[in-house]
Amino acid sequence: MTAISEPEPLNRTPPSLTGRFRRDPLLLLATGIAKAWWPVWGTVTRLPATSADSGVFPVRVVGREQVALDENVIALTFAAEDGGLLPRWYAGAHLDLLLPSGRIRQYSLCGDPADQSAYRIAVRRIPDGGGGSVEVHDEISVGDTLSVMGPRNAFPLALPGVADGTDPAAAHLRFIAGGIGITPILPMLSHAQRLGYDWSMIYTGRSRESIPFLDELTRYGDRITIRTDDEHGLPGVDDLVGPLDGDRPIALYCCGPVPMIDLLRAHLDGRRDLELHYERFSPPPVVGGSEFTVNLARSGTSTTVAADESLLAALRRVYPGVPYSCQQGFCGTCRLQVLDGEPEHRDSLLSDAERAGGDILTCVSRCAGDHLTLDL
């Protein structure tokens, strides 16, 4: 039959994005850079280009174009600064951008993995976000040099049938993209097409004007269903999953907003005939949280962390430039020291020794009591 064995666990946060280390060495390096950089936040300047040995290397921006009709999504193309080949990558991989301000942001690669002369990413402008997308839109131009790290892959395309040589047509691949969530999916489509897989896709978004790469997708014809909220309303599970084809197993690859992924997880959990692979592009909702107070020892200020907000979000109200990256508890960029209070750890990264030593990842972890005091 096919290579599909067990469905993927429905919660996938790798401790190391290469799968080789408990803590990802590249992200630890990025964290160090971010923390060293943060005290001089506000001085907008370029990060120095670092050698490839450190995992950080310079790329030159060689292309910039609007890829959505509403002009809120741009695609940037990078080439190696020395004109050589770029490190290889596979569908689902992302690149860490070390932005001039010191922010670190992750963007899926959406070009051709077979082309080692260029990387392409796409960025939606989010005016009320953390500032990274606005910085990319407003500050990055063709000809600039940026420091990047990676590529790394936390959302690999595991093709049914490849490992054991069975017929690719024995399984069906269903891609589900919500808005800018199309970016990791794009190279998956061309790969599945090239290998002769039976696949289909639903592409959702607020409106046709808001969803990027429409022109590029026309070559796939009716394999792709475009469904926008303004024309069709919000999609349900059946719309997203599509028609099931008898006993054939189906592997779902989804990248989109949190409500879409939560909807799929809630309805598909426990199904043995479906694999669900997904990647979020925004932090997961806070579940089972209680309100507490966070005291910031160095500044002598305090703020309240609401039951449904993250500790990181509360800290960013006080210090908008506090470092963070993945917002999902696996990169370590938001790590701080607890001086007092009892943390409730919700990450997948810190060791027992690190927790005992007072470390906390503020993007996901909380407080088991009524207050925490942080070394901030």
Ligand code: FES
């Ligand atoms: S931002 Fe990545 S672990 Fe918190």
